[in-house]
Amino acid sequence: xxxxDVKDWLVVESLQSGxxxxxxxxxxxxxxxxxxxxEFIRRTADLEARGIxxxxxxxxxxxxxxxxGNIMVVWRVPEARIEEVGQLLAKQSSIxxxxxxxxxxxxxxxxxxxxxxxxxEAARVEVIRLAELTGIDDYKMLTTVRELKKSTPVYQRPEx
Amino acid sequence: xxxxxxxxxxxxxxxxxxxxxxxxQLGLELGxxxxxxxxxxxxxxxxxxxxxxxxxxxxxKLGYTTSLACLKVPEERVDEAAEIINEHIEVTxxxxxEHEYNVWFAIVAPGDDAVEQVIAxxxxxxxxxxxxxxxxxxxxKLRAVFGVDxx
Numbered sequence: 499x500x501x502x503d504v505k506d507w508l509v510v511e512s513l514q515s516g517x518x519x520x521x522x523x524x525x526x527x528x529x530x531x532x533x534x535x536x537e538f539i540r541r542t543a544d545l546e547a548r549g550i551x552x553x554x555x556x557x558x559x560x561x562x563x564x565x566x567g568n569i570m571v572v573w574r575v576p577e578a579r580i581e582e583v584g585q586l587l588a589k590q591s592s593i594x595x596x597x598x599x600x601x602x603x604x605x606x607x608x609x610x611x612x613x614x615x616x617x618x619e620a621a622r623v624e625v626i627r628l629a630e631l632t633g634i635d636d637y638k639m640l641t642t643v644r645e646l647k648k649s650t651p652v653y654q655r656p657e658x
Numbered sequence: 659x660x661x662x663x664x665x666x667x668x669x670x671x672x673x674x675x676x677x678x679x680x681x682x683q684l685g686l687e688l689g690x691x692x693x694x695x696x697x698x699x700x701x702x703x704x705x706x707x708x709x710x711x712x713x714x715x716x717x718x719k720l721g722y723t724t725s726l727a728c729l730k731v732p733e734e735r736v737d738e739a740a741e742i743i744n745e746h747i748e749v750t751x752x753x754x755x756e757h758e759y760n761v762w763f764a765i766v767a768p769g770d771d772a773v774e775q776v777i778a779x780x781x782x783x784x785x786x787x788x789x790x791x792x793x794x795x796x797x798x799k800l801r802a803v804f805g806v807d808x809x
Contacts, residue, residue, distance in 0.1 A: 502720070510720070517711040519699050521692055522678055535678060542713075543676045550719045554674035556667060557709040570755065570762075580796075588799035598796040599726065605759060605790055609798075610726075640755040640762070646740040647752035650712070651766035653720050 502550070507655035508533065509541045510550075514653065517554065557650075567621030568614050571628070572607035574636040580608060583632050587611050590631075592624050607638065659707060662690070666698055667708070674711060717766055724766050725773045726792040728759040729784065736761065739784040748776045759790060 502510065508531045517523045528538035545551045575583045580598055587596045587609065595612040613628070615621035622639070629635055665688055675683045681699075682692035702708045717724050731739045736754060739761060743752055748767040755762050763780075767773045773793075781787030 510715070513713045515712075517674065517680075519681075519696050519703070519711075521681060521696070523680065524676075524678065539676060539678060545713075546676060548719070549716055552714040552716050553672075554676060554680075554711065555714045556670040556674070556711050558667060558707065584796065584798035593799060594801045596798040597794040598798070599792040599794055602790050602792075605728070605792075610792075610794075638757070640757050642753050642755055643760075644754040645752075646754055646761070647744045647749060647763070649747075649750050651715075651717065651722070651750050652747060653715060653717075653722060654768075656721060656768060 502655075504655070505533070505537075506541055506545065509538060509545065510653060511655070512538075513542065513551075514650070567617045567619070567624075568612060568642060569618075569621045569625065570640040570642070571611050571613050571625055572605075572638050572640060573609040573611070573632070573634045574601075574607045575609045575632075575634055579634075583634060584609055586632055587628065590628065592628075609634075659702075662688075662694075663698055663702055663707075666695065667702075670711070722766055722768055723770050723773045723793075724764065725777075726762065726764050726794075727777050727780075727789040728755075728757075728762045728792065729780070729786050729789045730759050731761045731784065731786045733760075735784075735786070739786055742783045743780050746776050746780065748772065761786075 512527045512531050518526050520526060522535065524539050524542065525535040528535045542551070573583070584596060584598060587593050592613050592615060593611050594614055597610045598608055599610050601608045613621055613624055615624050625639055629637060666684070669684055669687055674680050677683060679692065681695040685692045685695045699708070703710070729739070740752060743749055743761070743763055748765050749763050750766050752761065752763040754760055765773050765776050767776055777789050777791060781789055
């Protein structure tokens with residue numbers, strides 16, 4: 499784990515409240531924690547350079563923004579092909595997330611992917627294309643029935 | 659969503675510049691003013707098309723562990739179980755899916771033990787365990803941004 503000092507944590511906690519839509523947003527956040535704007539920006543840039551901040555991102559609402567065909571697809575890939583199949587899936591623009599996860603007897607799949615398309619039918623067509631592309635025919639589409647919760651993780655400085 | 663909105667969202671998805679006037683910088687890239695950037699974003703937020711602008715952190719580098727777990731919940735108990743699961747602030751996402759293991763939730767907690775405590779608490783309180791634990795072994799791709807549908 500990368501060491502964060504107390505001031506880094508103040509910046510991390512402050513950024514989680516969101517970047518205000520104003521001309522000098524970092525100045526507003528900095529003021530809230532009694533830091534000057536320059537130091538706040540330097541620390542934020544440093545957190546990004548160290549890979550602690552992946553990106554200053556925009557969170558869009560996928561449903562409203564048109565990504566309605568999201569399907570989680572799980573694949574059963576022979577051990578020797580996991581790396582190759584994982585990399586091949588990762589290259590596809592329709593896939594946002596792809597992980598290797600442990601196989602369970604009750605759930606015998608080891609590669610997990612999130613497939614995105616404009617609508618559910620297009621997503622199913624895309625999954626069939628991916629199956630042909632990888633040659634993996636043992637897979638399951640875990641279609642979302644309902645979103646039960648969606649929130650942002652909360653990161654806090656560990657207690658001493 | 660108009661063409662400018664789409665271009666703006668695409669530009670920001672590459673990352674908001676970390677500098678004193680980030681929206682002016684974005685505007686320069688798009689050939690519009692800082693004020694136009696800010697009013698477009700405010701409007702997108704008002705219309706519920708975007709949630710907010712905030713950093714995406716690498717959980718492990720902050721000492722946090724992430725995991726995924728799923729649970730087999732009888733249909734008539736889904737709402738009740740969801741309420742118990744969602745009470746845990748460490749649970750960031752929870753979905754009902756078409757499978758025998760129908761309730762799938764993601765956890766972000768300060769360390770491996772904390773993740774296990776959350777799952778154990780959910781198993782105990784819902785009575786629907788055991789949950790299958792699915793922490794990742796390898797990341798092939800992780801991208802939280804998608805092309806914006808321009809239709």
